[in-house]
Amino acid sequence: EAGVVQSPRYKIIEKKQPVAFWCNPISGHNTLYWYRQNLGQGPELLIRYENEEAVDDSQLPKDRFSAERLKGVDSTLKIQPAELGDSAVYLCASSSSWSGSIYEQYFGPGTRLTVT
């Protein structure tokens, strides 16, 4: 079974430039998560999707971050414009259906973003 796929694996951009990350979850997983992980910290949830609906985006900085999950499968996370403080690893995870509980999350390898 293929795992969660993310691309690119690494990205270096200058501040004020836009950047996009792509995630393909495990087949059949309805729930998709985007996390940001800073060095020495745990993953911080940015947004959670149930199929194509964003059910929790309370921690997504909406002035510069946006996400979409068209057709309830692949997802894209965008930052525009990027700031120095956005340098981090962006992790995508997926799990089976959400029913008021949490299920085992499968994480992708992440995208390491460096903003210069």
Add this chain to the structure above:
Amino acid sequence: GQQVMQIPQYQHVQEGEDFTTYCNSSTTLSNIQWYKQRPGGHPVFLIQLVKSGEVKKQKRLTFQFGEAKKNSSLHITATQTTDVGTYFCAGLRGDYKLSFGAGTTVTVRA
């Protein structure tokens, strides 16, 4: 910021020794998961605890959920070099907010 606190932040262990890492929440958790992240890797699911006072074992790893469902612990016996990594707990609060702790980073002295 993190709503779930983990201690210690770092754990340096002699190979063969035991150690415990703790996860604490100020609010009652619906359930809690534990993940392991190897250096340069991504978090990998270890276990989920749901019931008050629940104890689960995986070989040398013992996971416990507190009676009040506000804390959890991971105890590793006879530490091996393969145990190196960062262990995260992730708690689900009653408002369905999922929060990861900052992790306990484990190094092992052979």
